[in-house]
Amino acid sequence: MTTPSHDQAVPVPVRLLLPDGQEIVARLWRRRQLPDGWRYEVGIPAYTNTSEGGVEPAEYRVWVRAPEHVRPVDGVSYDAVPTEPLEQPSPVREALGPRRPSGWVLQKLSGGHGPGQAVLHTPDCDEAPEGAPVLELERALDAAEKAGVRLCSLCGAAAELDPVLRGFDHIGDDS
Structure with missing residues (x-):
């Protein structure tokens, strides 16, 4: 069912x-x-004063x-009233949880050159x-291949990038 946009809406009577x-x-x-129920935007008939002192x-x-x-x-019939239903969460999104921001960041450590x-x-x-x-x-893979750069295991960077760097064949190896 399609409903007219707010600009094209034709109001219908309601008590x-x-x-x-x-x-x-x-x-x-x-x-x-809304999560706690429905809201209806209603127009209530009233009067207003004009700048010339009239009433309209x-x-x-x-x-x-x-x-x-x-x-x-x-x-x-209320079928043509523009209706905004509550967005239903995706079962996939519920199962996987929120996505992390895309990309990676490089933390340069003090101490100069060499490992770490x-x-x-x-x-x-x-x-x-x-x-x-x-x-x-x-760019993250290029940085990860440089000597002295390690992948963080706390946040999952290692779990995400290591298979790409080393290939998937090593997964499950005891070495």
Whole structure:
């Protein structure tokens, strides 16, 4: 089912329950589902004063809870009302969890040259330096192949990059 965009919306009548117990007919513009329930944007008929001192019809729009504050009008179809359902989480995303930021960052260690001069991390690693540029895969692999650069095992950089560097044949080897 497609619904018109907000610009093309044609409001339909709906009964609105006011806080003092009155019930009036308002205009339903759109519906939105939130985690705690539905909200309806309704237009309430009102008057406004003009700059010339006159009075003219106006509409006050407000979001209200449904079904607590609104009731359908008999014989009115609500099929064409723009509706924003709650985005359903993907079963794959639920199973895998949130994705980590893409890329890798290089932490240059003080102490000059030789073994242990740099560590390659994922961008969200607690040990990764703040503000370091994020490297794409090719640049990360180039850095990882240099002498003195090790892969962080805390954040998963080693688990992600080691198979690419050494090939997948070594996985499961005891060496």
